[in-house]
Amino acid sequence: MTRIEEAIKQSKFQDVYQKALVNLIYTANCLRDEQVRILKPFDLLPQHFNVMRILRGRHPKPVCPGEIKEVMLDKANDLTRLLDKLERKGLIQRNLCPTNRRKMDITLTQAGIELLEKMNHMMEQTHETLKGRLSEREAASLSHLLDKLRG
Amino acid sequence: MTRIEEAIKQSKFQDVYQKALVNLIYTANCLRDEQVRILKPFDLLPQHFNVMRILRGRHPKPVCPGEIKEVMLDKANDLTRLLDKLERKGLIQRNLCPTNRRKMDITLTQAGIELLEKMNHMMEQTHETLKGRLSEREAASLSHLLDKLRG
DNA sequence: AATATTTATTTGTTGTAACAAAATTCGAAA
DNA sequence: TTTCGAATTTTGTTACAACAAATAAATATT
CATH class of the missing domain: 1.10.10.10 (Winged helix-like DNA-binding domain superfamily/Winged helix DNA-binding domain)
Structure with a gap:
């Protein structure tokens, strides 16, 4: 999963701003999930x-x-x-x-x-x-x- | 609230990567809060x-x-x-x-x-x-x- | 065909988030 | 000093998130 298009299987966005926003939310969610995973044992x-x-x-x-x-x-x-x-x-x-x-x-x-x-x-x-x-x-x-x- | 340092009142970060990560999470939270605000009436x-x-x-x-x-x-x-x-x-x-x-x-x-x-x-x-x-x-x-x- | 395996969704349970309201203490004003 | 308003944390309530287990149907296996 590299580019946001593959990650959420959407080939086109309204514009480059929309794409950046979606990418930002998605990426932050990924980071959060990783942190949740690390903290879980604690x-x-x-x-x-x-x-x-x-x-x-x-x-x-x-x-x-x-x-x-x-x-x-x-x-x-x-x-x-x-x-x-x-x-x-x-x-x-x-x-x-x-x-x-x-x-x-x-x-x-x-x-x-x-x-x-x-x-x-x-x-x-x-x-x-x-x-x-x-x-x-x-x-x-x-x-x-x-x-x-x-x- | 512009720069991340002011936003979370922290003047120095471990390094530029740490800072970017914190900024990313913080910014995504801001966007989410704004979206929550807009959706609330619905x-x-x-x-x-x-x-x-x-x-x-x-x-x-x-x-x-x-x-x-x-x-x-x-x-x-x-x-x-x-x-x-x-x-x-x-x-x-x-x-x-x-x-x-x-x-x-x-x-x-x-x-x-x-x-x-x-x-x-x-x-x-x-x-x-x-x-x-x-x-x-x-x-x-x-x-x-x-x-x-x-x- | 009967049984097991996998797929797809739902349900149960517990912890956390959101929001409003209560409770307590402080500081200021009358 | 008594009262009022503001500051600070807590509590109550409801909805949502995480996880495991259950249900049900399709597919594969024997």
Whole structure:
């Protein structure tokens, strides 16, 4: 499955914009499916992984759900139960913020950090494959086009 | 929100590949959210819309669920209930395939065709905005890079 | 022809997403 | 300080997604 036409068995598109949009959605779905596959043994979803990476980015400083939601790739309007799961699995800790009791202080536990390492390691392989497919210039160009598309 | 760094408030990425991947997921989420917003008044989701477009592509020839699933942008492993909903809303018709009674013949109803027209029309606006942001060359280039990325 | 295998769809179950509304706490204004 | 409004998270509810298993019909095998 290389070109989008073969992938979704459609030989002609309305125009080149339509084609790019369809291709973008399709490609993102492929990447997501691959990530789901990698995370499955850990019983986590991309959303959980994304939250853990956000937490690691500020570790050991705690982050509150509101701040997490702000920077999530896919804003969860259901963050509470997403965090519930991570807490049940012992990957994060929830503490009342001492300065503002409306907020919760969320931090990765040691177990969370270690699991994240493992997951990152497994993602590395996909990452390496990608490097073989696009040059640095092309990756940068792709990013730039996506920025333009969002306006 | 233009550049991905501002969008998710992260100033540095591991490398340009990581950045492109994150940007791709984020951008696809934006497009999906926009589509969800447009479809909301019709009480349909992108998956439903995708199925209807597939049906229209072959109309008036019937298509069976297996063929639909094959070309969906996001393969639904739950196509039955997805079709249930479209049928409840009178947008599609389900008939036993006369030559193979394992299969179902799915076709758009007249109401389905008309609703699809309306939805397409509403999507046109987004489509026009896009044309202002990317040249035809850029759109083609984006599509090409996505093809390469998938390998 | 009878049985097994494969194909195609449906059903059951569980977890997650979307949305609205509730609950709690903070900060500001009267 | 009491009240009001805003900020923050949680809860309730419904619909959707993922996965496995079940059903049913066609095809192949013996």
